[in-house]
Amino acid sequence: xxxxxxxxxxxxxxxxxxxxxxxxxxxxLRVGGVMLVFALIxxxxxxxxxxxxxxFQLVSGDLQNNLLGIPAQFTALVLGILGVIAAGAYLxxxxxxxxxxxxxxxxxxxxxxxxxxxxxAGKTFPLANQFQGTLNFATPLILGALAxxxxxxxxxxxxxxxxxxxxxxxxxxxxxxxxxxxAAALIAAAASGVVMAxxxxxxxxxxxxxxxxxxxxxxxxxxxxxxxxxxxFMQPQAEKLNTPExxxxxxxxxxxxxxxxxxxxxxxxxxxxxTYIAVAVVTFVLFQTRWGLRIRAVGEHPKAADTVGIKVKRxxxxxxxxxxxxxxxxxxxxxxxxxxxFSKEMTAGNGFIALAALIMGRWHxxxxxxxxxxxxxxTQLQSQLQIIQTPIPGELLLMAPYLATIIAVAGLxxxxxxxxxxxxxYVTE
Amino acid sequence: MSTETxxxxxxxxxxxPRGSGLPNWAxxxxxxxxxxxxxxxxxxxxxxxxxxxxxxxxxxFGAAPMxxxxxxLSAVGEAYKALAVGAFGSWTAISxxxxxxxxxxxxxxxxxxxxxxxxxxxxxxxxLIMGAILAAYVxxxxxxxxxxxxxxxxxxxxxxxxxxxxVVGLLKARTGAHEVIVTIMLNYVAIYLLAWLLxxxxxxxxxxxxxxxxxxxxxxxxxxxxxTRLHIGFFLALLAAVFVWWLLNxxxxxxxxxxxxxxxxxxxxxxxxxGRAYVIAMVVAGALAGLAGTQQVLGTDLPxxxxxxxxxxxxxxxxxxxxxxxxxxxxxxxxxxGALNAGGLQMQLVTQTPLTLTxxxxxxxxxxxxxxxxxxxxxxxxxxxxxxxxxxxxxxxx
Numbered sequence: 001x002x003x004x005x006x007x008x009x010x011x012x013x014x015x016x017x018x019x020x021x022x023x024x025x026x027x028x029l030r031v032g033g034v035m036l037v038f039a040l041i042x043x044x045x046x047x048x049x050x051x052x053x054x055x056f057q058l059v060s061g062d063l064q065n066n067l068l069g070i071p072a073q074f075t076a077l078v079l080g081i082l083g084v085i086a087a088g089a090y091l092x093x094x095x096x097x098x099x100x101x102x103x104x105x106x107x108x109x110x111x112x113x114x115x116x117x118x119x120x121a122g123k124t125f126p127l128a129n130q131f132q133g134t135l136n137f138a139t140p141l142i143l144g145a146l147a148x149x150x151x152x153x154x155x156x157x158x159x160x161x162x163x164x165x166x167x168x169x170x171x172x173x174x175x176x177x178x179x180x181x182x183a184a185a186l187i188a189a190a191a192s193g194v195v196m197a198x199x200x201x202x203x204x205x206x207x208x209x210x211x212x213x214x215x216x217x218x219x220x221x222x223x224x225x226x227x228x229x230x231x232x233f234m235q236p237q238a239e240k241l242n243t244p245e246x247x248x249x250x251x252x253x254x255x256x257x258x259x260x261x262x263x264x265x266x267x268x269x270x271x272x273x274x275t276y277i278a279v280a281v282v283t284f285v286l287f288q289t290r291w292g293l294r295i296r297a298v299g300e301h302p303k304a305a306d307t308v309g310i311k312v313k314r315x316x317x318x319x320x321x322x323x324x325x326x327x328x329x330x331x332x333x334x335x336x337x338x339x340x341x342f343s344k345e346m347t348a349g350n351g352f353i354a355l356a357a358l359i360m361g362r363w364h365x366x367x368x369x370x371x372x373x374x375x376x377x378x379t380q381l382q383s384q385l386q387i388i389q390t391p392i393p394g395e396l397l398l399m400a401p402y403l404a405t406i407i408a409v410a411g412l413x414x415x416x417x418x419x420x421x422x423x424x425x426y427v428t429e
Numbered sequence: 430m431s432t433e434t435x436x437x438x439x440x441x442x443x444x445x446p447r448g449s450g451l452p453n454w455a456x457x458x459x460x461x462x463x464x465x466x467x468x469x470x471x472x473x474x475x476x477x478x479x480x481x482x483x484x485x486x487x488x489x490f491g492a493a494p495m496x497x498x499x500x501x502l503s504a505v506g507e508a509y510k511a512l513a514v515g516a517f518g519s520w521t522a523i524s525x526x527x528x529x530x531x532x533x534x535x536x537x538x539x540x541x542x543x544x545x546x547x548x549x550x551x552x553x554x555x556x557l558i559m560g561a562i563l564a565a566y567v568x569x570x571x572x573x574x575x576x577x578x579x580x581x582x583x584x585x586x587x588x589x590x591x592x593x594x595x596v597v598g599l600l601k602a603r604t605g606a607h608e609v610i611v612t613i614m615l616n617y618v619a620i621y622l623l624a625w626l627l628x629x630x631x632x633x634x635x636x637x638x639x640x641x642x643x644x645x646x647x648x649x650x651x652x653x654x655x656x657t658r659l660h661i662g663f664f665l666a667l668l669a670a671v672f673v674w675w676l677l678n679x680x681x682x683x684x685x686x687x688x689x690x691x692x693x694x695x696x697x698x699x700x701x702x703x704g705r706a707y708v709i710a711m712v713v714a715g716a717l718a719g720l721a722g723t724q725q726v727l728g729t730d731l732p733x734x735x736x737x738x739x740x741x742x743x744x745x746x747x748x749x750x751x752x753x754x755x756x757x758x759x760x761x762x763x764x765x766x767g768a769l770n771a772g773g774l775q776m777q778l779v780t781q782t783p784l785t786l787t788x789x790x791x792x793x794x795x796x797x798x799x800x801x802x803x804x805x806x807x808x809x810x811x812x813x814x815x816x817x818x819x820x821x822x823x824x825x826x827x
Contacts, residue, residue, distance in 0.1 A: 159609070207800040212549050212609055216746050217795050224788030231783030232479040344785075352613050359610055395625035402614040402621075409606040418607075 020093075032091030034407070035107055039087040042114040043080035049073040051122025058260055060128040072121035076114045083110035112377075119390045130377075130384055131264045136338065138369075138376030139275050140165065140347075143330030144354025145361060145368035146282045147193075147323035152363055153286060154319035155299035156204050157423040159215030161327055162351025163222030164196045168331020170226040173342035174234065176244030176335070185244060185336050186271070186329060193328020194321050196222065201320040205313050208425040219351070227344050234342065246340045247271055271329065271337045278326055283365040295319045299419035302426040312426045330354070356405040363419060375401040456812055457753060463808050464797035465765075468790045473505040475789065476782055480504035508782045515775020516768035522775070524657035528729060530767025531659075532557070534666040535721035536745025537752055537759040538673050539594075539714040543608075544754040545677060546710035547690035552597060552612025553718040554742025555619035556590040560719025561726040562623060563589035565733035566632070568645030568726065578648035579727070583665075586723035587716040593619065594715020595708060602704030608711070616742065624735050632733065642733035651728040662724035667760065669717055674756040676713070686710050718742065747795045766791055 020028070054072035059065070086107040089095050095103060116125060144161040151158035171192035176185035199218060203209040234241045247269035255266040286292035294315045297305040302312045334350075335342050353375050360374075361367030382397040451459075477483050483504055486496040516526050536553045543550035564586030573581060593615060600606040626632045627640035634643045651660035677683040688696040689706040697703050725737050748766055752758030773787035797804050805811045 159613075203796070203800055203803075207802050209796075209799045212551075213750055213799050214796075216551065216743070217750070217792050217799065220743065220747060220788060221792035221796065224785050224790075224792050227785030228475060228479075228783050228789055231785055232475075349617060352617065356610075356614060393625045393628065395621040395628070399618050399621045402617045405614045406600070406606070406611055406618075409610050410600050410604045 028093065029091070032087060035087035035090055035104065036084070038111050039080070039083035039107055042083045042111040043077075045114050045118040046073065046076035046080035049076045049118045049121050053122070054117050054120035055124040056116075056120065056127040057124055058128055060126070060132055060263070067124070068127075070117070072117045076117035076121075079110040079114040079117070083107050083114065086110065119385055119392070120388065123388045125388060126384060128260070128264065130380055131261075133380030133383070134373060134376040135264060135268070135272065136376070137379045138372045139272050139337065140330040140333040140350055141354045141357050141372035141375055142275050142369050143278060143326045143333070144351055145357040145372050146278055146365055147197075147325075147327035147330065148355055148358035149282060149286070149361075149363055149365050149368055150295070150319050150323035150326065151197075151200070152358065152422050153299045153419055154295045154316045155302060155419060155421040155424060155426070156200065156316055156320050157211035157215065158200060158320070158323065159212060159352075159355055160196065160200055160218035160222070161330075161354045162347055162349065163215075163219040164193045164324060164327035165331035165334065165347040165351045165354075166219075166222045166226045166345070167192045167196050168328035169334040169346060170229065170234075170331075170342050171328070172332035173242055173244040173335035177241050180245065182245060182247055182270070182336060186274075186332055189332035189336075190325040190328040193326070193331060194324035197320050197324025197327065200324075201317050204425060205316050205320075208427065211423045211425075223345060226342075230342065230344055238341075242341050244336045244340060244342075246338070247336055269337055271333050274329060278329075279365055279369050282326075286365065291315075291318070296419070298426070299421055302421050302424075306426070306428070316426070353401055356401055359418075360405055360408050362417070374404070451812055459811055460801050460804050461751065461794075461798055463804050463811060464794050467797050467804065467807065468793035469509070471793045472786055472790050473509075475786060476505050476508045477501040479782070504780075508776055508780045508786075511776040511779035511782075512769070512772035514772070515778075516772030518775075520655075521657060522771065524654070524659040525774075526764070526768040526771040527663050528658045528660070528767070529770040530763045531663045531666050531728070532721035532724045532741045533744055533748050533766050534760055534763035535669055535717050535724060536741050537748030537763050538666075538669055538756065539590075539718035539721070540746050540749035541752060541754045541756065541759045542673055542677070542686075542717065543710050543714040544749060545690045546686040546706055547693060548598075548601070548608050548707060548710055548714075550594070550597075550612055550711070550714050551609055551746060552594065552615050552742075553714075553721070553745040554738055554740075555612065555616035556593045556715040556718035557722040557725070557742045557745075558616075558619040558623050558738045559593040560586035560590035560716075560722030561733060561737045562626060562722075564649075564719075564723040565642055565645060565726045565737075568649035569643040569732075570631075571649075572646060573648060575648045578646060579651065582645070582649040582727055583720070583723050586719045586727075588719070590719020590722060591712045591716040594711040594713075594718065597715075598708035598711030601711070602707045608707075620735075620738075623733075623737070627733070627735055634732065640735045644732045645727055649727055650731065651724070658729060660724075660728040662728040665720065666724070666763075669720060670756040670760045673717070677756070682709060718745070721745070744791065747791050750795045751798055753798075 049072050051072060053069045054075070056068040056070070057066070058068055083106075086103045090100055090103045119125065144165060147164065148158050148161055168189040172185045172189035175188035176182060179185070196218065199221075200211075200214060203214050204211045249267050249269055250273070252266040252273075256262045258266070284292075286295060294305065294310050295318075297310060298312045298315045305315075306312050331347065334346055339346065354372065357371035357375055358368050360371035361369065378397055378400040382394040385392055385397065386394050480500065482500040483497060486493075486500045490497050515522055517523055536557060539553045539556065540550050564582045567582040567585040568578075571578070571581070597608050597611050597615065600611055601608050624640065627642065632642045634641050651662045651665075653660045654663075675683075677687060685696070685701050685706050686709065688699070688701060689703050689710075693703050696706070721741060722738070725739075725741065726733050730737055744766060748762045749759055751762035751765070752760070769787045769790060773784045776782050776786070777784045805813070
């Protein structure tokens with residue numbers, strides 16, 4: 001976890017043993033303590049690793065070739081010790097503050113690695129499937145979190161991502177079934193996301209409704225309206241209205257031939273490629289364009305923005321509506337990107353995980369993507385571990401994203417700071 | 430305490446609002462009623478669009494437009510009649526409405542109380558589940574004499590909810606972690622915890638493979654009233670509302686809670702412990718949601734299942750919003766939504782209008798209530814509230 005906000009000016013070169021403020025010291029000890037606990041759990045797992053060799057399957061569905069066999073306990077021990085060193089280095093201030101993010105990342109990788117060695121010892125772990133599934137679960141989360149980033153950077157809290165997902169999923173299924181066109185389905189899903197976003201925008205920006213209230217109500221509304229339309233129209237004529245065509249994977253020539261990561265990253269549906277593009281575009285727009293600067297300005301200090309002539313409400317509308325496109329596409333993933341049919345409340349809380357990813361990612365597109373990938377990883381790991389029969393209950397793994405988010409907002413791992421005017425309606429005096 | 434009137438946000442008609450002779454509570458009531466009317470209109474549109482008869486007649490709309498109109502009117506009339514009959518038509522219907530309202534009232538109070546302290550408790554769902562888990566465990570695993578068993582089970586439920594809520598208050602007080610985020614996350618933690626527990630031998634009913642616990646002992650069940658599904662948990666819910674009213678309006682702690690809710694900075698300056706207020710509010714709110722959990726598992730469901738909370742914890746938020754954070758308002762809103770749920774079932778049975786219509790109605794009602802400016806722009810005759818608008822508007826950092 002990086003300590004600096006990515007858009008901040010790089011800190012001056014840190015002096016080796018600079019004097020530490022008491023608050024920083026408390027935080028270092030607290031964060032370091034948490035890191036050490038994780039490192040020791042990793043090491044503990046290594047000690048209890050039994051079963052000789054852990055085999056990792058590198059190509060999906062191929063059980064004969066492309067297997068990677070490693071000595072489970074040895075590798076786990078190496079990773080565990082490396083993790084402890086990383087935690088210790090942070091705790092004892094052996095590396096400059098600006099590198100602490102890398103230490104945390106190293107610890108995370110070591111922990112997950114040790115865990116996988118422990119789980120896969122004596123078994124075959126489908127590593128390719130793990131990453132493939134991670135990307136699948138993460139795609140809508142990334143799109144939803146990006147939508148949240150756009151809204152909240154402009155100062156409008158969006159906890160209605162779940163509702164936008166549902167409506168997008170429903171619309172995509174309906175349009176794909178009736179027109180047999182994937183392009184039309186995606187466009188319609190994006191449009192429906194914009195409609196939901198418009199509701200969010202009008203009620204929060206024009207009618208000054210509390211945005212948390214509004215988010216909750218919009219989720220209930222989306223649940224109700226998609227449920228009603230599903231019960232009344234879609235379900236009775238399911239073969240006509242609820243048979244969307246699942247998007248087919250498009251191989252990118254050249255890139256898809258890279259061993260291991262090629263088939264995972266570059267043999268995907270158009271929606272996944274759109275997600276890659278969306279991450280880049282949102283990052284670029286927010287931090288390199290005039291519109292992005294204005295979005296951030298109205299999210300941090302609307303009055304100052306107004307004073308220099310920025311139309312606060314107009315910028316907020318534009319950001320929220322643009323976010324609707326992303327959330328609608330994220331919703332489309334559930335039906336035309338994955339399941340192949342709509343069912344009631346099928347997004348099952350993913351909109352709230354996207355919200356969590358946005359917060360874990362500190363309101364930054366790249367951070368949100370990393371957090372979404374982590375959440376996707378945990379979700380996929382849960383089903384993989386069930387298949388190879390590990391004693392860990394899957395439900396406890398499913399809790400991981402939520403617990404991680406609580407730990408993050410409680411400031412145990414770095415500080416999370418929202419845009420300053422996030423959630424505050426702007427009223428011209 | 431002369432500051433009492435300054436922080437009491439609700440009915441303090443010291444000065445009459447400009448432009449109308451009505452006190453604030455009456456204006457709020459009118460806005461709520463208007464919102465309900467508008468929501469019923471939105472629902473009517475959905476019913477008309479979804480009606481077969483209307484779809485058949487609309488094909489020759491040009492030739493005989495009155496056919497479509499009468500088909501539409503009769504579709505709406507029949508659906509809403511079924512809704513009303515299902516909600517109030519008979520003693521059974523009324524008892525079913527009250528049964529549905531019971532956990533909504535308690536859950537709504539959990540949200541309302543936190544609301545008045547300036548906290549947004551989205552976590553009633555999780556607190557309710559934790560309450561239900563503990564209450565159910567005491568209910569089926571322990572065997573105690575009558576009365577005592579019920580009381581112990583209820584207390585266990587209160588503790589479960591209070592702990593789950595207290596964590597939120599503590600994190601907010603100690604680290605500033607925003608309660609909306611923490612409560613949303615804890616909801617899902619509770620959902621998965623329940624799912625996991627129901628796979629363990631402690632909770633899984635012997636001989637079953639689906640996630641269901643043993644039935645709670647008869648001694649631990651809320652006594653039912655007159656052979657209906659209504660149980661005395663309903664009266665407990667009313668008592669809880671009275672307690673919350675007393676706590677908020679007649680106790681020193683409640684004064685602190687409201688003061689913190691009205692202005693945390695000013696309260697801190699005045700020497701109150703804001704953190705303490707957050708913890709107390711969330712513990713009590715959690716306990717109230719836990720009580721709703723006991724009503725579900727000891728009153729209506731009896732075994733613990735993964736669907737024990739249904740969507741009560743989320744509906745509770747809409748109930749509290751409609752009730753504007755006051756105990757009386759919450760009770761009335763809970764009764765309304767309970768009636769809508771019970772009536773919705775009947776409507777689905779009689780006119781095949783999906784039950785999900787009631788979800789739409791509830792969302793639209795609250796949406797309009799939350800945006801009084803919009804309601805006023807539709808119903809021009811409504812007077813303006815004093816201090817209306819973004820009363821509760823507050824960001825992540827607030």
